[in-house]
Structure formats: structure tokens, C-alpha cells
Amino acid sequence: MDSILTLENIDKVYGSKIKTQVIFDLNLSFQPGTFNSIIGQSGSGKSTLLNIMGTLDKPTKGKVLVEGRDTGALKKNDLAKLRNEAIGFVFQFHYLLPEFTTLENILMPQWVKNKRIEPEIQRRAEELIEVVGLEKVKNNLATDMSGGQQQRAAIARALMNRPRILLADEPTGNLDSETSNSIYRLLKDINKEFQSTFIVITHDKKIAERTDRIIELKDGKVYTDVTQK
């Protein structure tokens, strides 16, 4: 099967006077519909890698191919469109817009698309709210929710445009273990149901073990890459 996301010979160097290289000649590719985890110590380049995969950051050298398209060759606006339509993000911090309600935050990617909210879209948003269990607080402002609820809203938002790729950077990093378990169960279910490709950074080995593939980074290189049955 063709891979949905491919990294070819990626280098990433920060700084111009004093150069710090964080990723070294890295090659990876991901199959559609798989649930992947990236682990590694802090400073191993996990987040940088994820941002490069999500086209938020540019590699110093190498290519990022999303669904076969070389993102380095895309114009800024096309890149923005690609992010809007193909990629969903969940960050360690939820980044909900505090000026909007939960439902509005979840609809945001559709608004960005400049689409009118058709009844079908509205239904999809309501469904997602149900999936993440936020029916009761859907009309609350984003700030009027608990941390776990906010992170679940962020997940629902990431899924709103049915992205083919979902990138998550320690989505449960700020949550207690019980909430984080329920969120991972949720991600797993969604992965099955929507057949999107999940790439999740975690520092929790137990969680990583429940994914299809575990990639361990060390000093900006792939240290181990294990596909599980």
C-alpha cells in the first residue's frame, strides 16, 4: 500500500550562529489507517519531528511527502489548505479559542474552510461531541470546562474535517492517568471508525504498547522501530 506520509532524509538544525542539529538524516513512512506512536526522551526531537510532519515547521534538509505531494514545493496558502483538509492536530495544550463555545471550537475547521455549516456538518459536529462525551458542555465557553474536557474538545476539533492524518503531541500530558486512559481509548476507537492515520507522541510506554507501531527516537535518529501484531 502507498504510504500516506513519508519523510526522506530529514535534517533539522536550529539557530544560525550557534547551530544545534536536532534531527539527523531521518527516514520514515506511515501506512494509511495505522496507529503509530513515537517515544523517546525529552530533547530527542519528537515534537520537532511532529511539527515537521504537520508542515508547521520546515526541515533544514530533506523532503516531507503528504499523500505523495512534496510539501516543500507548495505555496504558503496551499500548505494552509493542506493542513486544513488533510491534517488534524492535537497538542499537549488544548489551544481552544476561549472566545468561542465548545461546539463553535469544534466547527472551527469548517469555518476556516469558509464553508457554510450545512445540517450535515452540524450533525457531524454533534456526533463528534457525543463521541468525546461533551454533550452537556457543548454550549459552554471553552474556558468553562475541565482540562480533560478541553482536551477532548480539541480532539473532536482535530477530527472535524475528517483528516486523513491526525498528529498528537502528548495529548494527555497534562491530564491524570484515568482521564488519559479514557482519551487513548477514544483515540483508538476513532482510529478504527474513521480509518485515519494516527501519529501520537507519548512518554508513556504503556500507552505506546497498545499502538500498531512504536518508533523510538534517540538524539534525533530512529533508535528502534517496532511494528506490533
Next chain:
Amino acid sequence: MKFPFRIAWRFLKSGKGQTILILSGIAIGISVQVFIGLLIQGLQSSLVDSTIGNASQITVESQENNGEIFNYQEKEEVIGNNVEGITEMSPTLTLPAFISLEEEAESALIRGFDLEKAEGIYGFREKIITGRLPENSAEVAVGIGLAENLELEIGDTLEVFNFEGDQGEVVIAGFFDIGVTNLNESWIVSEIETAQSIFQRDSITAIEIQVEKVFEADRIGEEVQALLDDDVKVTNWKDANQDLLSGLQGQDISSIMIQIFVVVAVVLGISSVLAISVLQRSKQIGILKAMGVNDRSASLIFLFQGLILGIIGGFIGIALGLGLSYSFMIFATNPDGSPVVEIVINYNFIALSFLIAVAASTLAALIPAKKSSKLQPIEVIRNG
């Protein structure tokens, strides 16, 4: 377009304190701008009005001093049919003469008018304080100053004469006060026929004209001159009132300077508050960009904020400015209760002020908008 507008609106709504702060800034600035503008305009128009409101603004005279104009009806018709912007036109036979009652004599100015037409310029009817305007031939109205000097009374018969040997007798029908001392002390007003029979001629000495736009008197005067023969000259009030004109111009410039500085202060105020708001909302902008908002939309969010603030602030500012102007008219009054300055609502000026408010606010949003456009989502996400 809809998306950035929606976000802009919500940002403004949720940051109520900040929004109110900016709105008050715009509103106060624009209200001062409107008030100063209207006040100066009112001041100028009342100054102009008191100077030339009851006077001839364009005068057609003979080239010679006190020379005669013949066929004046014809000339009136030519002017009336061919020149636009004229509101009043009145022929007059005005000549100096002496008047005497019993022993006493005094020099005076006999002003023969078609009183019907002259009413539009001088408003004699309102200015009569005792008696009435002349109705029959050989009747006159006399300025109150002259009447006091000679101790005249209504019904007195005056003798009028000059050195050329013209003479006649007139009866006083009333006294007027036109508000200017030396005119009150010299004018004797009659129907044109009365003056013509005293001075034994059927010509006149001048055609007096008022125009709708007083500042165009010179241009209209030229038009009038072009229609008439060279034996008449056309003068206008602007030539005779250079001092007043340069005074008005000076006022205009200082008023515009004040207005410009007020608007500059408003722009700086909005710009700095919106710039802070970009910093405060950099997280939101960053995440929106990660979600696929392009740079153009990201900058539109702030331009729309400027636009919305300008529109609302402009409305409030104009309302405040008009309120200020009205209260100024009500509270700043002369002893007789009339306002010190009669402020006239100039709709074009107000529309212009509104446009300035909107343009200035949008302009002020340019720098924040640019910042927002340049913001990289990765900076926000990497730094939390």
C-alpha cells in the same frame, strides 16, 4: 471574508473592556473633531452673515461715480435669465442729498428701492421699529439715528435737495434700525419712483445682487460682467473684505490642524491597543493558522476589527459631537438668549467625519494586521 469577520466580531465581543476603551477613544476623538469643525463653520457663517447677509454681495454700477444705469429692467432680465446661483436682485437709485426740517439740515443718503425686491436683501419689514414702510409716493422711512439727530416724528414733511438743484418734499412713514450706526444715521429709504421724481431721472445707480454661495460671489460677478456692456462695472464683497477673508482662511487652517491632530491621536491609540491585542491573541492566531487559516485571513481578522471599531466609534462620536454642539447652542448664549454661535448641521462634513473615523481605524489596524499575518504557528506551539 465571512470567517475573518466572524472571528473579528467575537474577539471584540469577548474583550469587552478593551473594546470599550478603543471605542471611547475613537468616539471622543471624532466627537471633538465634529464639534470643532461645526463650531468653526458656524462661527464663520455667522461672521459672514453679519457682514454681508444684509448687504449687496455683487453690485452692478456705472463706471462713473453715482453714474446712471439706463434700461435697468432689461439688464435685470438678462442677468436673471443667464446667471445661476442668484437668490436676490434689486435695483436701487441711491444718491446723497441734504434734508431739512424747519431750520435744521443734515446730509443723508436717499435710497430708492423696489421695496418688494429689496426686502430679500435688507429685510426692512422686520427692521421698522415705529410706523411702517413707505407705501405711497413721496413717503420715506428714516434711519433711527438720523431721526434722533433731527428729532423727527412720523408725519413730518422733509425737504430734500442737492447742489444740482434737484429738490422735493417727502413725508416720514416710519423709522428703521438696521443695526449699523452710520447707516442708521444716513439712510432714507423710499420707493424707487420717489427718488426718481426727486432727482428728476428715470435711471438707477446700481443693481444689487445676493447669491446662494457667498464665496462664489467673485466668479458669479465675472459672469455678470461678461453679460453686460463695458459702461457698467461689477464689484463683489470679496474684493472689499480682504481682511475678513484672510481671517476666515486662518480660522480654516487652524481648525483643520486641530482636526488632523485629533485624528492622528485616535489612530495611534487604536493602533497601540490593537497591537497589544495581537500579542494577547497570538495563541489563537497560531492555532488558527495551524488549522489552515492563511496569512491573508489572519490579517483580515484585525483589519475587520479596525473597520468595525471605526464604524461603531464613528457613529457614537458623531452623536456625541452633535450632542456637544447642541448643548453649546443651548448653554452658551448671549444675554438675549440667542446662541453665541449658531451651529448649522453640515451633513457633508459629518459624512466626511464618519469616513475619516472608518478609514483611520482601518489604517490603524494595518500594523497589527501585518503582525498577525507574519505570525508563525510554530512559534506559538513550540513556546506554549
